[in-house]
Amino acid sequence: MTVPLSEPIRLAVDCMGGDHGPSVTLPACRAFLEKHPGAELLLVGQPEALTAAAGWSRCRVVPASEVVTMDDPIDVALRRKRDSSMRVAIQQLKAGRDGEPVQAHACVSAGNTGALMAVAKVLLKTLEGIDRPAIAAVVPNATGRFTTVLDLGANVDSSAQNLLQFAVMGSALVAAVEGIEEPSVGLLNIGEEAIKGSEVIKQAGELLRAAGSAGHLNFFGNVEGNDIYKGTTDLVVCDGFVGNVMLKTSEGLATMMGNFIKEEFGRNLLTKLLAVLALPVLKAFKHRVDHRRFNGAALLGLRGLVFKSHGAADAVAFENALARAYDAARNRLLDRVHDRIVATLQAQASDAGDNATPAVAQAA
Template sequence: MSLPTIAVDAMGGDEGVRVMVEGAALARRRHASFRFLLVGDEKRLASALDDHPDLRGAADILHAPEAVAGDEKPTQALRRAKVTSMGLAIDAVKRGEAGAAVSAGNTGALMAMAKLALRTLPGIDRPALAALVPTMGAHDLVMLDLGANTECDARNLYQFAIMGAAYARIVNGLESPCVRLLNIGTEETKGTGHLRDAAALLKEASGNLALTFDGFTEADKLSRGDFDVAVTDGFSGNVALKAMEGAARFVGDLLRRSFSSSLRSKLGFLISRPATDLLRHHLDPNQHNGAVFLGLNGVVVKSHGGASAVGMANAIAVATRLVEENLIERISADVAAVDPDTIRQPARRRAANTEGETAL
């Protein structure tokens, strides 16, 4: 029986082939039960593999004459999908030659290509970008959507909750993940009509879903570790994620400045170095690398463009686990377990709610 394969867009990311291949080599040492399909310039990939003989025997090369530029518009990238490393990696998933595709390239292009090639699962209207966010709790927080859909209605948010819970059950080993909707307050009357409708849907259907719905949360609660899945639209999610990343960098920069301000501070740094190293590791985006496009008929993982080899290996690890744990089948089963008529009800309630909508 042939081993499952992960297709890697080896031309994506800021560092290109070297980091992609080094990351795949690290992943291979951790996941010897997988093979790799490295997609990109054949000569450059063959040369890079010379430095990783352990990977060479577990990797095939698929030549791609072109790569998607970081600033390329998704519509332009779509027209070149058949000749780019990104497009051919996704196509390998479509044709069943790979169980998942991993890319550190242009997010918009990756989303467009993946959605066109793989389509969405039955019962899912739009895919959502989900990622793991570090918390003070026992495990990371699953957060979605983080930019795939800037505007979402109640039906979309409801579906995101189902998909996010399925993802949390895999990555965090939870039986019934606690789900909250990101809002500007925790009271039931707060937020837009879409948010309140989504909350009503989740309450109604919670008995048939493998999740526990726990109402609304505010952004300052995302890192506490009090719940497992945060659901929001792509605009709010992306803003919240960038704010959290900025806050983490601010704390790191402030600590470095404080510890270098005087001789006493430098001595304090030496004493507290184990704690600061732990903090740095916990906030390092490479340790949480690998966002997933949930809702597609195939596994596609997005790596940070500036990820190191370790970060790339972690993104590949996410892909391997989702293949092993049958993410697609789990989401499909969860969606099928709920009456489709349930998720059409908010559209009929919207007219009654719009007049009373409030943002405060």
């Protein structure tokens, strides 16, 4: 799907998903529309819950009678709740059976992550050459910019070929959303040396180095966990198990540090007075580490753009997820992923010749 730059970017929003539903998603949508005059929204959900949006310009309500809760099993979302706001929102990314165009260019939901990935994969399928979708998100780094990390939990076990695909998809994401045409790629490992890591990581390193030598990736090499926050590379690739543990550990550490600072400044009258003096510095620090600024994880590898907001997101965080989806659609992320993965895997198959793996040969 190619989105002409002159065409309004239309987002399908699962207004019922997440911990808070319309009480958060609707204010976020209103704020987003005010800042993005070139955007249109499809507000998906139970009509009676979306009455506050009646009369909004550049909006249309798409009814859905059911809601996927945060603790619904995946099979419930897939097979029982066929008219859920999540499923109906994703369906807006599909072309009609009689050749009708897609209704939306991207979808945003704060709903159950497992259910969202499963429903999106079933409805949209994966791009040719992609074995598994991956979840990609950004974290702040010491350079004042962001580091994009994937996979963050979609795949517990990943092959070397999967990690190569993640690198290609992630590179397209960074190029589209951050404007870095040749982002540097690091492979997360327990050391910088090529001989370190599991057999899968070593094999992935070989594939990534070959792709880098061929000019299809800007591969930096192995990186360690602290490099994510140093900003050593624009993109860090890992399997979903490691990525999810890294993300949750980081969130826990940030929360703990914030609580420590509050406790120390609240110990007595003197420290409270010092807190008042330090208020501008504390506000600046809070802004730099505010997780709401980085909300909106991309589900890469699908035949449609799906973005996942944190389930507990407030209106500011959800608005940022909408903005990331908008930027991805406006900058043709799907086309970029497709072009990069095809070029990389075809080159890999050509280099391998008759010895190419079945996955590579099929993708080519």
